[in-house]
Amino acid sequence: MKTRSGTLHGVSVALLGFLYLPIVVVIVYSFNATRHGVAWSGFTLEWYRALLGNDLVLAAVRNTLWLAGASTLISTVLGTLLGCGLDRFRPAGRRWCGRLLQLPMVMPDIVMAVALVILFSLVRRWTGWFQLGMGTMVLAHVTLEIPFVAIVVRSRLAGFDSSLAEAAQDLGASRFQVFWWITFPLILPGILVGALLAFTLSLDDFVLSFFTTGPGASTLPIFIYSSVKRGITPEVNALSAIVIAFSIVAIVILTLLQRRWLR
């Protein structure tokens, strides 16, 4: 029995190590002085300095955050509303909406991306709308994010005691007041988790952005991808290390916050 759990320990720690191998290697190599290739030739902060002076990177950071912020805002509003309304749909509507939400979550993003490209180019031909750029990227990202937000909010709502809403109504709160004073504060943690998920999805997305991007609307993943394609890696290492550091800090904060909320 003892050896068996020992093996489990060993295997699991090794697997965790495996998960962290890429993260560690990127951070380590971001300090490598070699310009081309991966041979170690000394410690340097040169690449971080180069990043700060690189306008393309700064613009990509700005675009990425703007895109993530705007798409998160829209998808959180829409997704939350849908998550709230979904359980009060008629059964058939609920079933179909469930499927409509599930599909974008598991569908390879490239299918969604090319379908959007077709839509955009056809509509553009007739109306001139949907010039590729930030606008179309926001549209694409919102489409990806809505189902995630809606499902998170809905699951939070499932744990919501409906007698609270009735009690509030009974105490003189109109439907809107019930939502604003009772339902909303109670599902707020769920909404925030959904919004954070949406934000991360947007930061993480490469494929949708790649297909719907336009002039001057390059994001960090697009920048990283094209740099990797071109074989320019030291700056990418430094950039990736920064992105990873941000993600880790964000998750740790989120985990701590969530523990407090759940209490």
Next chain:
Amino acid sequence: MSTPAVELRAVSKRFGEVRAVSEVSLSVQKGEFFSLLGPSGCGKSTLLRMIAGLEWPDSGVVCLGSTEMHATPAHLRPVNTVFQSYALFPHMNVETNIAFGLRMKRVPRGVREDRVARAMETVRIVELAGRRPSELSGGQRQRVALARAIVNEPEVLLLDEPLGALDLQLRKQLQVELKSVQRKLGMTFIHVTHDQEEALVLSDRIGLMQAGRLVQVDSAERIYERPRSRFAARFLGACNLVDAVVRARGPGGLQVETSFGLMNAAAAPSLALGEGARCTLAIRPERVEWGLGIEGERGNQFSAVVEERSYTGPRTHIWVRSGAGRFQIALPSHAANRAALGIGEEVLWRVPPESVVILED
């Protein structure tokens, strides 16, 4: 007679194929403590929710005061509810919970604080003001829920099994307090419960419900002493139900024949039972007299054999067989002990005619 606080006229509600409430008419007077009593699933909570506006009747009229309100949404009705689960808002402390209703009605801050303080005093929870509901015990939550409702000074306070989740001792204590709060405020209380004892203790009047119908509305005493149906007789405490056939009508009542023998019953004059009609008698066990003291009397007197006895503290229940029937008698325990009734002994028992109730079904 002044306008009733609540009046229901032929109110019905069905959920799918289930008739939850059918054709209920009822009026509750101002200042009255009224209980809706019935087994679970009898429609009493639905009826209460229709008064609160949380359900809409399929048909019928709900009047609050003199206004028809069946189409008014819950938040515009001058009633408040204490929910069975209390439904305290977990993200607010006790004080904000209580102030919620006043805030929704935009009562000015100063007045609001005054009234909240008074309500907390009334239910004696002043020291809990800053706590969250999750930090309260069951009894404390119940008080908060009560305060949250009465602070709005509703015309009618609805209580949906308010004490159901508490243990027996606490329940008894809170029953007393609930009654005293109601007397102090002079508010109309409509209270839903499945606990007959609670209903008897608290209520001025009780409405007994069965399968969506209101079967009897009477004062607590009358509903216990004068049940109108087998259901009413059985639901409120133990009762002997005896099949009988009417043999004769006299000026003071009926003479009926039972499996024990002939029995006199003081029947209400309205009861239209002819000779030969079948009926059911209800006789409360504690109304039965027995033993030495009654020997000299005539009528309604039978002999029986003790079959079983059980001691329950203040009373001792004795089951006797008399003729073809089995019968329950409840005696104060001290009397039973004095009589030293052993199983198998023969005893005499008697029912005063005024204690024999002839049921309508």
Next chain:
Amino acid sequence: MRQAIGIWTLLLWSLCGTGRGEGRLNLFIWSEYIDPEVVAEFERQEDCRVVIDLYEDEAAMVAKLRSGGGGMYDVVVPPDHTVPGLRATGLIAPLRLENIPNLKNLRPKFRNPPFDPGNGYSVAYQWGTVGIYVRTSVVKAGASSWGVLFDPGLQPSKFALIDNPRDLIGAALNYRGHGLNSVDLGQLKEARDLIVAAKERCVGFDGSVGGKNKVLSRVADAAIVYSGEAARGMAEDPDTAFFIPKEGSQIWLDNLAVLAGAPHRDLAERFINFLLDPEIGARISNFTQCASPNLASTPFLKPDDLKNPVIYPPVEVMDRLEFLKDPGPRRKLYDELWTQIKTR
């Protein structure tokens, strides 16, 4: 309802925010193909902002324009053989040559090219060749054939292929002794099989810049690159060399063109004129290490570059070079062939 209005406002607002601001030039260009200093100077001179997006191969560029439409960018830099297609699909606009007086600076042979008579739609930017860039310590000296990539006997253990349909298929056709522009099914199949066989052993498909960097980082020891990349790479690492295979290869000419729906057409034409300035033109070539089509720039070019055979091949090499042509309707052959190559 309020929410709905808010959402649609947001949506419209985000649709409008696609960068149609005045004083902004959207440039779509090959990576590492323009001196950032030159761009900065134009920004100063015109008090505008130049927004640059990059591509690694012209097929991707054309594809992006097809999906994004002619209003995406102001200036693009298509190679010779793509100009007719862009014209036919209405993606590029006729140039108003009166706005581009510096056109006169171009060498006569780069004016009025066969793919765009009279410079109606494009003007020359840079030219160069396609060849093999190798690490000399690994690839045997004297290798001078496409066989370095296609012949298992000559292949180094690590080599990269170019991620560009016409360039790669053209190389394979040349190796087999066919013309660059063959549309013969048999010849194309032959080229396809050659490439698919080579692909099994290669370290990947890369753009010209990527290929150069792979050789520099020793991930690959040979790669197909353009002459400009090779010249720059050789300056960085003397252990590398570039040659144009003896079977023949490609000469190319990249051009400046204005998109049909360009949001800033005047600025775009001023930009083109600016790039044709003798001194600016020289600075660009000094940066890209490609050959300059600008006659007036010659005095400003680095003398070493002018003598560099990698950048300006000697006449006998020039004789082996051929321009790609637009295959017209037959280009679907290339598309399908490329799909098969990449996905086999």
Next chain:
Amino acid sequence: MADCRTTAEQAEAGRHRCAVAIGAPAVLWLTVFFLIPLGMAAVASLLTAGGYGGIEPPVTAANYLRIAGQGTFGFAPVYPLILGRSLLLGLVTTVLCLAAGLPLAFWIARLPGMFKTIGLTLVVIPFWTNLLIRTYAWQILLSPEGWVTGVARWIGLVDPGAALYPGMFAVSLCMLCDFLPFMVLPLYVSVEKLDASLVEAAADLGANRWNVFRHAIVPQIRSGLAAGVTLVFLPATGQFVIPDLLGGGKTALLGNLIQQQFGPSMDWPFGSAIAMVTLAVVLLGLWVASLMGGKQGGAELL
């Protein structure tokens, strides 16, 4: 009392209308930017590519025939091969993730209190870091001078100077690394709720370890298994970035094929046809998963 009935109905209808009203913008959005585009792609897949790209009339099944192998260059089973390869790689990834995810999920679920949170956070961190970065990192790890290659060389698995990438091995390894958290998280949720006494009872009854797993554990974690498999298999099948960066053009999957058509090859109708095939695979996968996981199957991750 007709007016009463209408009140009840009105209230019900009002509630429903309100729900529809607040749900409508999102549903509308998904319809306009998800369903309609998919419909357009479906239509496009039946049309013909123009000379310079574009979508042009004659309605044809040629694109689907081409997927089946019949193209301009005669019969060449490239595309069925890719479809097969995508499914195979999806399957391999799923099996690898299951093999690695199960022990990890059990291990985390059995950690005491505080460590459980830490363990879970450790799995979640890679899940939230950029997939592109993690994929690119494998380029470094598997290059000739990379750490993993170094270890492999030391063991004697590869020759000096050779690299472990590009190729199928690199792609599978990276897929495993990238998708493992998607498997562990839903599995963990199920394993956490696992009724330990049932497992112990089964072990007491003398069931051997495989039987305990098969009959006592699997039925209890079915919904987690279904969710994990769905979340790994379906996106893995359509992956585009990982084979693109680590496959060196040798391991094209459906995703790469689609990108190819909407990129350099500019054959949108053919690309749409492949997208439709991918969609069919996804729908089939969802259906299988819903059979597997009972009512809660599908993608109930969060």
